[in-house]
Amino acid sequence: MPSPQHLLLKQFLAAATGPLARQRPRLTTMRLATEAAALFQFVPWNVFLEETDVDGMAAEWLRPAGAPAGRVLLYLHGGGYVLGSLNTHRSLVGVLARSCQLNTLVINYRKAPEYPFPAALDDARLAYDWLLAEGYAAHNIMVAGDSAGGGLALALLLHLRDAGQPLPAAAIGLSPWTDLVLPTATLRQVCREESQLLEALEIRGWGGMYAHETPLAHPLLSPVRAQLHDLPPLLIQISDAEVLHDDVLHFTQKARAVGVPVTLQVFGGLVHWWHLFWRFVPEARLALAQVGDFARGVWAAQEAAQAVAERASQKARSATPYRPRPQV
Template sequence: MPSTQHLLLKQLLTAATGPLAKYRPRLATMRFAAEVLSLGQLMPWNVFLTDVTIEGMAAEWVRPAGAPAERVLLYLHGGGYVLGSLNTHRSLVGTLAQRCQLNALAINYRKAPEYPFPAALDDALLAYHWLLKQGYLPQNIIVAGDSAGGGLALALLLALREEGQPMPAAAVGLSPWTDLVLPGPLLRRVAYEESQVLEALEISNWGAMYADHLPLTHPLVSPVNAELHGLPPLLIQISDSEVLGDDVMRFATKAQAAGVPLTLQVFQGLVHWWHLFWRFVPEARQALNQVAAFSRQVWQNQDTLSRNQSAAA
């Protein structure tokens, strides 16, 4: 059963998003509101920020004290490909970096509808290749993202595979958006259960904004439709009650059938984006601690492989 804190969060979201469902504000208004709300975030203690520009794209390093210099988390924020920024996800990236003891690179990729597909994917590829040019080894990089950012992380893996480029050590999807085709009845049912959050934010329209001239079923837009062989280890977290849940389960089943090492963690009765509320919701802290445990296992496996290769040589 969800915690009391989560139940309170759900009630607050209901009160906050009811007017959105009724008045349908413009995207510009929603973006402004998201930026204003982000001003109230608090960063974890001993996590430091450094601005960086990657060929014109704004990004920032999120560096926990004591994190090893050679390993990095590339983070892609959520927001339906139309919302979100470095500001809106800074607290989440900060606590995730601290729990994983990784320096995180967060990027402000371009958003639809001004910059539809493949702009966001191109920016994710740009950031990944920039890390390689900075001297980071692919096996020392984990890619992560939430919601649309989680789907973008998966699309990044697919694009790297098709280009014949080296894969990162692993990827993490926090409620990843794996299928932009969302049936109306499903949206209405789950949005009601999720306190109107997703319906109010018109997520079904955002997919069309992002895909633009492409069909929503394109595999780099909806990774659930891709061939999934050859991907690195994946951790995917999802709530069984959120609108993206069924599609994520289909993706997980397909990935496992393709031989992808996949860890699927299903939480009960939580709203979409519960990870963002880590300061208040214990389930969010639990989920992020599990991401940290996954990253430690990835590095342990990498170290074991390196020792074995050295012994064989």
């Protein structure tokens, strides 16, 4: 049962966005609205903001006090590939960085329709390569994202795998968009309200803007349609009330079938992007705390595997018989 705070949030969003969904506002208007809403967001306590430049791309670090220097989280914000910025997600990413205790790099990747596929993916790859060049080992990097950013994080894994590049330690998807196709018949089954259906149809249009001339079923646009073998551990969070729910379940089942370790956490009755409202929605704080638990679990498993390997190496060295060098 969703909390009273979430029920109030849902009522507010329905009142605020329902009329807008019917009017189908222009993209420029929606961008201005999201940026205006970002004015009310603040960096969480004990997290420090540092602007940076990633080979010409605007980016920023969110650094929690006491975070280790050698590990990092690369975050890709959501917004349907057409909305969102460093401003709109600063508060969410700040609390996520604090929960995971990871210095977190957020990039302002290029948006559609001005920059269609593969611009966003190219920018994500650029940021990942930049981190490697800065001295971070791949096994000390995690990748995360929400909504379209979650789908972009999964596409980055597929892109790196197919290019034979080192993969990050893990990836985190907060309500990831795994299938840009979104068939209308499926939407009508999933959407419980007219406003929700209108919103979903709008999102599908955004997917077309990003895809441009590339088929929506392309695996780097719709990761659920890709071959999912040899991926690192994944954490995926989704609400059973979201339009994206069924596609996420399909992705999870498909990944697990080929041996990918996937932690799926399903929340009941929550709106899409509930993570953004962590300041007053307890389910959001719970979800982000669980992301932190997952991250610590990945590092603990990594350290345990390294300790086992070191013990095995020491045992092998001690078992090697001593052979004195022959006298000349």
